[in-house]
Amino acid sequence: MAGRRSRLALAGAGAVLAASLFAAHAAPPPDRWWQPGEGRSFPAKLDYADPTGTVRLLLDGGPMETRGHPFFEALGPNGRACVTCHQPADAMSLAVADVQRQWDRKGPADPLFAAIDGSNCPSLPQGERASHSLLLDHGLIRLARPWPPRDLTGKPVAADFTIELVRDPTGCNADPKWGLKSADPHISVYRRPRPVANFKFIEAMGFAYDPKAGMPLELDPETGKPVSGNLMADGRVPTLSAQMRDAAATHLAFLRALDKADIARILDFERRLYVAQQSDRAGGALDADGAEGGPHKLQASPPGRLGSQGTPVFSEFEAWEKTPAAEKAKLSPEVRAFRDSVARGARVFRDKTFLISDAAGINSPVGFGNPVRNSCVFCHNMSYMGMDVAPGQVDLGTTNQPFADPQPWLPLFRVTCTGRPHPHYGKTILTHDPGYALTTGKCADVGRITLQSLRGLSARAPYFSNGTARDLRGIVDYYDRRFHIGYTEQEKTDLVNLMRAL
Amino acid sequence: MKAALALLALAATGAADTQAAVRFVACPIYRDTDAGRKSGCWLADDPATGTRYDVTSAPTKPDWNHAVLVEGRPDPAAGNPCGGLVLEPARVSVLDEGCTRFMLEAEGYAGRKFALPRRNVRPLYEARTPPARPFAARVVTVPFDYDSSFVSYQLADYYLDEAINYALDVAPARITVTGYAATRADMVSGHKLAEDDGLARTRAELVAHALTLRGVTAADIRVTTGTDSPSADEAFDGLDAPSRRRVEVRIEPGSATR
Secondary structure (H helix, E strand, C coil): CHHHHHHHHHHHHHHHHHHHHHHHHCCCCCCCCCCCCCCCEECCEEEEEECCEEEEEEECCCCEECCCCCCCCCCCCCCCCHHHHCEHHHCCECCHHHHHHHHHHHHHHCHHHCCCCCCCCCCCCCCCHHHHHHHHHHCCEEEEEECCCECCCCCECCCCEEEEEEECCCCCCCCCCCCCCCCCCEEEEEECCCCCCCHHHHCCCCCCEECCCCEECCECCCCCCECCCCCCCCCCCCCHHHHHHHHHHCCCCCCCCCCHHHHHHHHHHHHCEEEEEEEECCCEECCCCCCCCCHHHHHHCCCCCEHHHCCCCCHHHHHHHCCCHHHHHCCCHHHHHHHHHHHHHHHHHHHCCEEECCCECCCECCCCCECEEECHHHCCCECCCCCCCCCCEECCCCCECCCCCCCCCCCEEEEEECCCCECCCECEEEECCCECHHHHCCHHHCCEEECCCCCCHHHCCCECCCCCECCHHHHHHHHHHHHCCCCCHHHHHHHHHHHHCC | CHHHHHHHHHHHHCCCCCCCCEEEEECCEEEECCCCCCCCEEEEECCCCCCEEECCCCCCCCECCEEEEEEEEECHHHCCCCCCEEEEEEEEEEEEEECCCCEEECCCCCCCCCCCCCCCCCCCCCCCCCCCCCCCCEEEEEECCCCCCCCCCCCHHHHHHHHHHHHHHHCCEEEEEEEECCCCCEEECCEEECCCCCHHHHHHHHHHHHHHHCCCCHHHEEEEECCCCCCCCHHHCCCHHHHCCEEEEEEEECCCCC
């Protein structure tokens, strides 16, 4: 019911935007959903209504024609294109409200619901809603990871853990064709698509080392050059080029390899694209009166900077703390309250410390100590983006018991460490998604998930890699429970308002 | 009360002007002082004397679920911010042995406001001053925690970065990477501590790999091991026991094997 309401609200908001555009141009605006092969022009500036305001995309050097562009054209027989799961209106990710809207409009025939990963398992009856419940209810795409893990050359990695199935509500991990004991063993995990934008920051290398590994950054085997280590939830590919090949072969069911020209065109598009929330329905423009919200600041700012040694993270809203009283008095109470709340939220994000414990990637193996007192910016430390300047694989506990919220719709695995026990969980770990461990084969990495960009959040609920936070408040509540932070109601509201302004 | 504790601790460890290094194994105690980020205190009691030491200055901090090997030198002039005799310099190695986690409240102790350690790796976007010519042969020593080949944050990584930058700046160069391990057994707090023979090579190979990841030519690097011995290198701040766990990177400019 709530989902239906949010779909109607989104459609309504879209209609408002559509009506104003219609009045201006006297032509019906295109739908908020981009179908593959439509041949639209991607403008230099593109706004979409989202549940809390407007998300804006800026394309450096735009507009760009998308007809024949490999990001926007279906590449394989399932009719999917990159844009299917990286929708501009959803901050280049996928909002569950738009997934549901698409199901209501097109049903299982829409390429979004392709059997390979838009359903809970390809072996399920594809015409039934229940077969697509993880995508429809939680915005989750199926990822089939090889077991044992393979390195970038396809060679098996010797894992220091075994994995067995405890519970399999989708049936895919026990499936004779797709499962863990099939002829081609795979582990199905279910994750949110990551936003395809702001890559200047995601690819940036602030330091030459990964302190979580105690080593220099890994090298891209193709170019021999170091990589940021911040791509994909499980870090399974080092570069965008490798990600494209991985996605083309899996999600798009593309039968031939992407050629160099295709990759170059996709890279060119992705690296020119910036996304962030531009205005808030309560607070108005996020770049008003000296504030620097919105994607333009991203477009103009250097990437990979550590907030603690430069521009403090999310200090874009500091100007609102210094608005003269006379100017403030001219604002509506609603705008004033929102701006004050966002500015306070940024302070809470940076300054409110709490004890972080038993989180691999933070409390081990780096040497920060277990526990360590710090704030949100300990990990979300990159200026403007709030991702990790270092490769950001951290186990917040979102996928591992006992910290994970109940998620009975997801598979549950038992991992048994065969070498040294896990530094925080011991020899046996119950997990819904081993995360980075499915790339490295290391028990110590079970549940570690790469931090991601915090921009354009309002347009792409739900959150966390497994979608367990249904809304922004859900994120704050999870952290509050996990680390016993004790946020006040005001602090929670302020953090939510900060995030909806990003 | 706090001053009395400090005096008691001093009396237990000997005269203030000749502070001998201490070395013991204990379960760590976290004191939740809050002077901002990274401001909590780490304490550990020497089981031989009962003296409570403040080991917070160690680059590697304890894990409250595991025993720690503490190595350090008391610094009575450092005050008493945490409720223990300050070890400065200090080194902590996290051991496999489990401990019951224990946390104390601040109890009036102020803790320390975090300050960026002197030995920290600088970001890539900062300009770096290259070494002046003529280039000289140089040895950079990378320290390690006990029974570990992990390059520790804000200590070992600083020296590793220094070695790599120098190797790149003066290239071509002949580089000899020599690993050491503390293989001779010591009894510490009733624990027999001896590193595995193979750890010296593991450490050396890891450092050599790090050099190549940053762009040093693999063919210019020779990996070898040395016998258990102490070092007076600055990386150890005068502590003998930790100095047995190291990798020495010798960089000889203009002597590449290529």
